[in-house]
Amino acid sequence: MIRYLRLYAHFVRFSFSRAMEFRLDFTFRIGMDMLWYLVNWSFFWILFKHTPLLGGWTYDQMVVFVGGVFVADAIQMTVFANNMWWLPVAINKGDIDYHLVRPVSSLFFLSLREFAANSFINLIMAAGILVWALARYPSPFGAAAVATYLALLLVGVVLHYSMQMWFLIPTFWMHTSSGLREIFWSVDQFSSRPHGIYIGWVRRLLTSLLPCALIVSFPTKALLEGATPGLLAHLLGVTAAAFGLTLLLWKLGLRAYASASS
Amino acid sequence: MSPRLLWSIASVEARKRMSYRLDFWIHALVGLSVQLGVAYLITLALYRESGASSIAGFTLREMMAYYVLVVVIARVVTATEMDHSVSQDIYEGALSRYLLYPTSYPAVKYAQQIGAMAPALVQCVIFIAWMPFVLGVPAGISAGGIAMGAASVVVASLLQFMMILPIQAVSFWADNVWSLMVAYRIVSRILGGMMIPLALFPGWLRDALPWSPFPYLFAMPVDAVLGRVSALQWAQGTGIALAWCAALAVVTAVVWRRGDLQYTGVGQ
Numbered sequence A: 001m002i003r004y005l006r007l008y009a010h011f012v013r014f015s016f017s018r019a020m021e022f023r024l025d026f027t028f029r030i031g032m033d034m035l036w037y038l039v040n041w042s043f044f045w046i047l048f049k050h051t052p053l054l055g056g057w058t059y060d061q062m063v064v065f066v067g068g069v070f071v072a073d074a075i076q077m078t079v080f081a082n083n084m085w086w087l088p089v090a091i092n093k094g095d096i097d098y099h100l101v102r103p104v105s106s107l108f109f110l111s112l113r114e115f116a117a118n119s120f121i122n123l124i125m126a127a128g129i130l131v132w133a134l135a136r137y138p139s140p141f142g143a144a145a146v147a148t149y150l151a152l153l154l155v156g157v158v159l160h161y162s163m164q165m166w167f168l169i170p171t172f173w174m175h176t177s178s179g180l181r182e183i184f185w186s187v188d189q190f191s192s193r194p195h196g197i198y199i200g201w202v203r204r205l206l207t208s209l210l211p212c213a214l215i216v217s218f219p220t221k222a223l224l225e226g227a228t229p230g231l232l233a234h235l236l237g238v239t240a241a242a243f244g245l246t247l248l249l250w251k252l253g254l255r256a257y258a259s260a261s262s
Numbered sequence B: 001m002s003p004r005l006l007w008s009i010a011s012v013e014a015r016k017r018m019s020y021r022l023d024f025w026i027h028a029l030v031g032l033s034v035q036l037g038v039a040y041l042i043t044l045a046l047y048r049e050s051g052a053s054s055i056a057g058f059t060l061r062e063m064m065a066y067y068v069l070v071v072v073i074a075r076v077v078t079a080t081e082m083d084h085s086v087s088q089d090i091y092e093g094a095l096s097r098y099l100l101y102p103t104s105y106p107a108v109k110y111a112q113q114i115g116a117m118a119p120a121l122v123q124c125v126i127f128i129a130w131m132p133f134v135l136g137v138p139a140g141i142s143a144g145g146i147a148m149g150a151a152s153v154v155v156a157s158l159l160q161f162m163m164i165l166p167i168q169a170v171s172f173w174a175d176n177v178w179s180l181m182v183a184y185r186i187v188s189r190i191l192g193g194m195m196i197p198l199a200l201f202p203g204w205l206r207d208a209l210p211w212s213p214f215p216y217l218f219a220m221p222v223d224a225v226l227g228r229v230s231a232l233q234w235a236q237g238t239g240i241a242l243a244w245c246a247a248l249a250v251v252t253a254v255v256w257r258r259g260d261l262q263y264t265g266v267g268q
Helices: A002-019 A023-047 A059-093 A096-100 A106-112 A117-136 A143-168 A181-192 A200-206 A217-225 A229-256 B003-017 B021-050 B060-077 B085-092 B094-100 B105-129 B131-135 B143-172 B178-191 B203-211 B219-225 B231-261
Strands: none
Touching: A002 A106, A002 A117, A023 A059, A023 A117, A023 B178, A059 A096, A059 A106, A059 A117, A059 A143, A059 A181, A059 A217, A096 A106, A106 A229, A143 A181, A143 A217, A143 A229, A181 B021, A217 A229, B003 B105, B021 B060, B021 B105, B060 B105, B060 B131, B060 B143, B060 B219, B085 B094, B085 B105, B085 B143, B094 B105, B105 B143, B143 B178, B143 B219, B143 B231, B203 B231, B219 B231
16 A cells, blocks of 8 residues: 555656646646636526526535535546546557556556646645635534545545546447547536436436436535435445446456557 | 538548447437436426526526527537647648648638538437427527528637637647637637526626627527527627637737747658
8 A cells, every 4th residue: 555655656746747847738727627617606606596496405505516526526637537538548559568567556557647737736726616615605514524525525536437437448349549438528417417406217327327416416415414324325335336347347358458469 | 712622621521520430429429418418407407496487588498499409509510629630730740731732721621620510410400300399399480590590500610610720829839729729618618608598697798798709609590590589680690700700810810920930840
């Protein structure tokens, strides 16, 4: 474990020095994410001009949800996004060969080696927005509730990573340039909307087989309405199953991997 | 550019887009279904929880018709949005080869955009075909409105092209303009009326937006088809959109001339 943490510290250091080589792009990306935050907040702000509730939540509750979406997205962009972008390329070009001979997990290396330094700045901003959202909420939250919320948000990020891998690992068999990445990006829209708007079979689907509605909505629900054992078991159970499926798919994918010599 | 050359470039591009047919249709089907699904569920929750039968002049059915049209029309207008072909040509030094082409570089790129729009247009027709059976024919639809809407799509595609060109030309100086393109995409989606109908925006923003180019990308074609704008409003809007095209052409020419001075096409 210590070895993996030290390795990750090296990844972070290299990523920062690489990011500073392209300073203009570094600035553009920070601006891009700020716009994304502004647009997403505006979306709900405009809708709440026409309704007192949306998905069962008030505007104040929705601001907390949106803050959670920003933080989860920023963690995803900082820690995983660059690696997820290059994974299909590595599979198709046979670059995984280099990682298979290393004495660390290939999944760990390929999922985490690139830390997006510019997105880390956005993570700080997103965290600031979330703190503001929590502070402006009419009834203050206890420290334990906030700690549980943040822990569940991290669980949501792991769930998001696992789901993303389901759509990228098929590259081992399909050999397309991006696997099913664009389909994931489409489906991922469900995670940035509150689960209360989903009804019937869509709700069942999005909280079980395609658990987009759990990523931020369930941690927010735990904070706003209390972390019931049922809710915790649901989120943790689905995340464990999703991560387990990712490990299994990765193992199967490596078996089908054709290597660089093919 | 001669119409024959334009047709040739456009048809090559259209065929290129269709070369991975299964991918093309799966991505379109999933993308459109999810976008519509999310819009439908948000809209349904909005009407249910507000208790209103009409919001900003839209009934639930009209709002749904708006979303169906805006999602498919945006697919046509933005067919080449994230291709980065211009910035790629600049990075890779591939601009040099266009010196041999019997037409200007922007004309070739616009012909390619038209080619990319053709398959998206087919998808658009297929996806809209079910609308009358599920949502009924919205009350304001007329032949004149559809004609105005079709003309607005043509103007929107030109406007989209003219807005993207100067952003991509930043590649002469920057190592990567991907984030600028994503930023443009984010802003155009909300201010163009793709995420929410512009009628729901606060009054001060509704008053200011018609002077910007964004409403003419997505909202204007849809509003024209749905009969939500008069012929006069449509003509004024189209005039503003074309004026933006002209202004952006000037900006692009200036940026391009400056960028060209430091362009190197080694090895091409």
